[in-house]
Structure formats: structure tokens, C-alpha cells
Amino acid sequence: MGNREKKTDVILIGAGTMSATLGTILKELVPEWEITVFEKLGSAGEESSNEWNNAGTGHAALCELNYTVEKPDGTVDITKAIKINEQFQVSRQFWSYLVNRNLIHNPQDFIRSLPHMSMVQGEENVRFLKKRFEAMSNNPLFRGAEFSDDPKKLMEWFPLIMQQRPLNEAIAATKNEAGTDVNFGALTRMLFNHLESENVNIHYKHRVDNMKRTNDGAWELKVKNLESGTIERHTAKFVFVGGGGGSLHILQKSGIPEGKHIGGFPVSGLFLVCNNPEVVAKHHAKVYGKAKVGAPPMSVPHLDTRFIDNKKSLLFGPFAGFSPKFLKTGSVCDLITSVKPDNLLTMLSAGVKEMSLTKYLIQQVLLSKEQRIEDLREFIPTATVEDWDLVVAGQRVQVIKDTEAGGKGTLQFGTEVITSGDGSVAALLGASPGASTAVHVMLDVINRCFPQQMKEWEPKIKEMIPSYGMSLMDNPKLLYKVQTSTAEALELNERKPIVS
Template identity: 70%
Template sequence: MSSVLKKTDVILIGAGVMSATLGTLLKELAPEWEIKTFEKLASAGEESSNEWNNAGTGHAALCELNYTTEKADGSIDISKAVNINEQFQLSRQFWADLVRRGLISNPDQFIRPIPHMSWVTGEKDVDFLGKRFKALSQNPLFQGMEYSEDKSRLKEWIPLMMQGRDENEPVAATKIDSGTDVNFGALTRLLFDHLKTKGVEVNYRHSIKDIKRAPDGGWIVKVQNLDSNRVERHHAKFVFIGAGGGSLPLLQKTGIPESRHIGGFPVSGLFMVCKKPEVAEKHHAKVYGKAKLGAPPMSVPHLDTRYIDGKKALLFGPFAGFTPKFLKTGSNMDLIGSVKPSNLFTMLAAGAKEMGLTKYLVQQVMLSNAQRISELREFIPDVKDEDWEVVTAGQRVQVIKDTPQGKGTLQFGTEVVSAADGSVAALLGASPGASTAVHVMLELMQRCFPQQMPQWEPKIKEMIPSYGKRLSDHPELFQELFDATADALKLEKIAAVRR
């Protein structure tokens, strides 16, 4: 091991979309800061951010039914949907600013317009979708959304899904043309390419062995070069742990009090993929259905148009699986190794409370290919088995923590855990994740750089004009910014709706 202690301002652990976003923001706001990135794999965006390891949906709550819930009185709570849409608008504005200034080029390398649709069957869910549409339509962020139960109209929207369907089956869908398909792997690589031109040191095939507090309040990160086996020590004033499923074990190494009473439950994903052009050309939308009764939010089924490496494909899923690995490239000892005295009772409490999730995962693991095709047939009645193959998607580690609602509560979402002094922060959790990366990183910066934020704010507002405002309260500003970002990113503007 080298005895030399190399000093820097910022260390980013993990070369995924979160580190890429934070690094890009910091280089714009504090260009004089020295930033180093360490990534265990051979290139950027190869785990959760990789295009085959996520659904590629620009999550703006335009189609995801699990972001709207029906209250006891029958009304629809859209607050979560509005918040997620607000957060996605920050990402759109930031990406558009980078494109306009030439910091990344050709937005169609990472983002494309794709209609977002919600789809339901059965009288009860048709009624729910109708009420959801009415509630969302009153908010300016959801302008342009259409609703239909008319089968002839639905055949225009989703011909592949309507072909061979029972004409007597109650069905309904909403459609909004301003949705997006986002290749987060490509975006991550573009951002890191840009960061390297700004002097950011990006080290691939480097694994983090330890993170310890330095006497001066900073952090000493022990890093192993996986090619040479050489171990080096790096000192940083600020460390960001953006290692996807690998973030929790690294957070635990810091020993900060905030890392206690937090656990993680790994869930793997499978998707069915069709790459046949003659089939893919019959469907052009991201269509989200409703999760089955008792299934967790992560299991919402959807049939998506994807563009990867310039080729159109269809993706259906997700099907959940279980492995003790925290990363797709991780170890079977990851889950056991994450159980510490400080989170043992948190994990045990979650295990006792989440028997339904355990049962669901067992059922999913036991599914045969024929059973997966049967679920796909609910979306495509005339599906041909031979047109589809199964691909393994990324690992997601769902956060378990003690909350006011009880000990060992399973969290579905994205969370930032930071030290009280803001010198280290980790990103944990899953969807909507990458889609809201800019919001999450701005929130992290407010926690970790409170002294710098007042002087950074004018520059942030140049890049992200709605920063600090709720666009749903400023409809004219929303329309102006939405159209401007659509122009820069070559996306659909909000069209007048044909009722």
C-alpha cells in the first residue's frame, strides 16, 4: 500500500448517473474544485444506470399509476405525482441547458419523445382511471393528457395491445404525447465525457476498501486498483457515495451515526424483450398498468418502446427475483455482510412485517417462462412466445429504516443519507431515481454545502430557471420552460387535446 496521502476536494464513488449529475453541477458552480471519481467496473453507467438495467422511463408521473392513490372517500390523491413531475422538470431544464451550451451534444443520443400511457381493464379500475384523469387534468403539469374508453380510439393508440382483445372487456387508457424515453446509460457516459474535459479524474477498475474520518474532519478513502492490486489513500473534504446497491455497505464503513438503523433488501429484476422490428413497429408508447392486489409498487407492469443503440425494441416487465447480491456484479455475501449490530433489529422487524413481499418474491422466482408469457398476454393478447426473450435487469436495494410509522419500515423511493456536518453523503433506494437526479443532487447540495449555496444560487437559476419555485403554481412559467426545453431536447410540446 502506498504511504502517500493524495489530497483532493471531492471524491465521487461510483460512475453512475447520480455521480455524473453531481459532478457536472459542482464543476459548473465551483470550477476550481478538484474532483476524483472511482468506479469498480471498466466504464461509466454499467450498473443501475445502464440502459438494459432499467426501464428507461423519464419518470414524470404521467403514466405510473402507483404515484396516485384513491382515498377512502373515493377522491384521488395526486400530491406524489405532482411532486415527481416537478422534480423531473428540473432534470429537463438542466439537460436542455447543457445541450444549448454545447456541453453535451445531440440530445437524441439519450432522450426521445415517447407517449406515456396508463392502461386498465375491468370496471373498477376503469372507474379509478377516469377519476385519476380528471384530478390530474386540473393541474397545469399534466396538460395534454387524453382519456378514452373507446375501443376504436384505443386501436389507434395501441394497435398491438388491442389486436385479439375481447370486445366486451371494459378497458380504458390515458395518453400524453410529451412523455420521454431516456437512455440513462448514454446520458451518464456523455456527462462523464464532458467532466473529463473539465479536468475531472475518472478512475475505472478501482474498488473502495475503506472510508475513515480524517483528523481534520475530512475523509480518507482507501482505494484498490483492481488491475495492479496497488492500494492508495486519498483525502477529500467531501465524499459522495453514489454506488447504487453498493452504497449501503460503503455508508456503513463511514461509521457516521446517520448510517445506523438502516438496512437494505435487494430485489433483482427481469424483463421480457422483443427486438423483432416487425413487432416493435406496431407499438409506440410506454404503457403502465396497475399492480396486482398485494404486489409491491416496484412490480407495476409496463410495456415500453425503447431505443437502445439506435434500434427500437419492446420491453415488458418487471418480474422480480431475489438474490443476496446488492449489485448485479456483487457478491452473494452482500446481504449478510450488511447486517450489523446497529441495524439487526431494524432488519428483523422488517422481516416480520414484510411477509407479503417475501411471498410475492418467492412466487416471482418460481415463475416459468410460460407463466411470464401469460402475464404479457394481458397486455398483448396475440403474443407469440418465440418473439420474446428474458433479460436480467439491474439490482435494486430497497431501503429499510426506523420511521415514526414503526421499526424496520420498507421504503420505496430514493433517499439521501448525510453526515451532520455535510462532509459525506450517500444515495440509497430505487425509482424514480435517475429521472429526478437533478432534484436529488440539488437537495444533497443544500444539506452538504449550506455556506456555498447562497452564492451558487444565481448560477443554478441560470441553468434551472424554476429552481426554488413550484411550476404547478406558475402555469405560464411552466408552459414557457416546457416549450423551451422541448426545443432544446427535440421533444414534443404540449398539444391541444382532442376530447
């Protein structure tokens, strides 16, 4: 067994979208920095970022009803939708910069235009959708959207959904042509190919087993080469933990106080995938419905056209499952070993609070294929068992922490960044909107961890993201310029946005 030691400037743990994005940004800001990446699997983008392990939606709040809530006074709060849309515009700008600089190529391999639609059934839901549409249509970020409750118009929008549907059923939808399908697996591989060309040291089949402080304030990582079995020691002044569900264990090993009292609850996802090309050809959109009463936000059903390996596919889901693993390739002991003395009370409190989620997961796990097809028939009345196969998607670890609003053991649905007080460690936890907002999230990491350099780096950041530091919602002309230029660079054939 060997025991080598190597120093580097930055260590990225995990070869997913987040590490790929952070590494690419840092290489543009400080090309002289030496960056090392450790990934326990054999290639990049094989866990959460893999195209079969996520919905492939460019989350811009154009269709996701869980990003807008109806308040007690009947009005619809679109604050979260605005925030997520602005963040996705940041991602589009960065990707466009990379394409225009020839740092990545063939954007059609990872992003395509695809209408985003919301579809609801029942008179109460139709009223909500109309109010949501009215609240959003006056905002420049969402202009160009359409609303209809006319069956003939809906037949034009999604014939597969309307085929043989009862005419007396209350149904409505919104449509936005600015939606996208994003292959985050392909994007991740592109970014790591670029980083490799920039002499970033990428080590696959290497597992980080521990990390600890050195006397000079740096971090020493104990890394196991899974092929040779040798143990290596690597040190860096900054470490980013982007290991998906595996991030929590590494964060705990760091011992930083900011990582205390945080737990994780794993939820697995399953999708139905259509195996009939004739059915696949009849649908061309991402259509999001509304979660059933009592179901968690991540259970929002959607019928998605996907483009994977240049082939058009059709997926429906997600159906929730349960596994104690924090990663698809993880261990059945992941959940139990994540419980520590400092987060035990937090985890127990969450267990008491989230009995309804536990019940929901049990119900989902026990569903037969026929019962899943019955759920699909709410979207496609003519769906048959023979046309669909069940595939297991990725594992998502929902963050559990103590919050002022929710109290002890509050389950968080979203993306969380944890940073040490001195900025030497950052870890990404949580789930959706995740990869869609990776550029915004990684800029936040950089701002938190390198505050002294931000003034020096700001001109370059603005070159990469022209809207940096500004609200696109409050600058319609800049929004028009950003949407038009990014659509051209990314070869998106969406309608031109409206500018006032």
C-alpha cells in the same frame, strides 16, 4: 504493494447518473474545485444507470399509477405525482442548459419523445383511472392528457394491445404526448466524457474498501486499484457515495450516526424483450398498468418502446427476482454482510412485516417463461413464446429503516439521501424514480452539504434551472416557458403545453 496518498476537494464514489450529475453541477458552480471519481467497473454507467438495467422512463407521473392513490373517501391523491413531475422538469432544464452551452451534444442520443399511457382492465379499475384523470387534468402539469374507454380510440393508441381483445372487456387508458424515453446509460457516459474534458480525475477499476475520519475532519479513503493490486489513500473534505446498491456498505464503513439503523433488501428485475421486428413496429408508447393486489409498487407491469443504440426495442416487465447481491456485479455475501448490530432489529422487524413480499418474490422466481408470457398476454393477447427473450435487468436495494409512520423495519420504496450532520458525507440509497429526478436530488445534496455557499451559488443555479425555488404548478406561464424551451433544446417533438 504501493501506498500513495493524494488530497482532493471532492470524491465521488460510483460512476453512475447520480455522481455524473453532482460532478457536473459542482463543476459549473466551482470550476476550480478538484474532483476525483472512483468506479470499480471498467467504464461509466454500467450498473443501475445502464440502459438494459432500468426501464428507461422519464418518470414524470404521466402514466405511473403507483404515484397516485385512492383515498378512503374515494378521491384520488395526486400529491406525489405533482412532486415527481416538478422534479423531472428540473432535470429537463439542466439537460437543456448543458445542450445549449455545448457541454453535451446530440440530445436525441439520450432522450426522445414517446407517449406515456396508463392502461387498466376491469370496471373498478376503469372507474379509478377516470377519477385519476379528472383529478390530474385540471393541473397545469398534466394538461393535454386524454382519457378513453372507446375500443376504437384505444385501437388507434395501441393496436398491439387491442388486437384480438374481447369486445366485452372493460378497458380504458389515458394518453399524454409529453412523455419521454430516456437512455440513462448514454446520458451518464456523455456527462463523464464532459467531466473528463474538465480535468476531473476518473479512476475506473478502482474499489473503495474503507473510509475514515482524519484528525482535521476530512475523510481518508482506502482505494484498491483492481488492475495493479496497489492500495491508495485519498483524502477529501466532501465525499458523495453514489454506488447504487453498493452505497449501503460504504455508508456503514463511514460510521456516521445518520447511517445507523438502516438496512437494505435487494430485488432483481427481469424483462421480456421482443425479438420480432414486426411486433416491435406495431407499438409506440410506454404503457403502464396497475400492480396486482398484494404486489409491491416496483412490480407495476409496463410495455415499453425503447430506443437503445438508435434501435427501436420493445420490453415488458418487470418480473421480480431475488439475489442476495446488492449489485449485478456484487457478491452473494452482500445481504448478510450488510446486517450489523445497529440494524439487526430493524432487519428482523422488516422480515416479519414483509412476509407477503417474500411470498411474492418466491412466486416470481418460480415462474416459467410460459407463465411470464401469460402475464404479457394481459397486455398483448397475441403474444407468442418464440417472439420474446428473457433478460436480467439491474439490482435494486430497497431501503429499510425505522420510521414514525411505519414503525421499526419499514420498507421504503423510493430514493433516499443520507447526509452526515456536518455535511461532509452524502449517500444515495433506494430506487425509482431515481435517475429521472437526479438533478433535483443532487441539488438537495448540495443544499444540505454546502449551506454556507448556497447564497453565492444561487444565481448560477437559477441560470441552469430557471424555475429553481419556484413551483411550476403555481406559475403556469413559467411552466409553459420551461416546457417549450426544454422541448426545443432537447429536440422533443411533443405537443405544445396549454397555458392559462
